[in-house]
Amino acid sequence: MPGAEKAAGALRTIGELAQEIGRPQHILRYWETRFPQLRPLTRAGNRRYYRPEDVALVRRIHDLLSNQGYTIRGVQKLLAAEKGNKAARAAAGTAATPTPRGKTDTQALKAVRDSLSKALDEDS
Known part of the structure; x- marks a missing residue:
């Protein structure tokens, strides 16, 4: 159902999260290799589902890298x-x-x- 907002506690797919932060999906997969704190749930077919705490961490990493100049x-x-x-x-x-x-x-x-x-x- 396009355009429908998810509840705050709902799981997000990698595509939804990538679109939200404006980065490609492969960047999120790369971050998983670099940040051990980032561990989304994986289901059949290696589908990633991000919990609210994962979403918050991705947003923070994105902000630190993009806006605050961190490496x-x-x-x-x-x-x-x-x-x-x-x-x-x-x-x-x-x-x-x-x-x-x-x-x-x-x-x-x-x-x-x-x-x-x-x-x-x-x-x-």
Whole structure:
């Protein structure tokens, strides 16, 4: 049914997601090889179905690469650092705190850096 909007929690096909972000499907398949965090569901015939969290990650990767000037390697490092930060907080028994509204990406990254530095200091 063309033109019908999917519900927010609905699975998206690779074609739908590629069209939404304006990139070809092969780019999404390439990103799957570069970002281990991106793991869509695969069904018969290797059809990919992206969950809402996968869609959010693809949008973020697209934004970082297209709008913010990151390289693939830069995005890999950023995502790995965030994963490490979440793991450190989980190990410390603290909940993840969302970035306050109004903070710029630079401020958010500095907060992540400071949090990682503090975690390293506590480990020593």
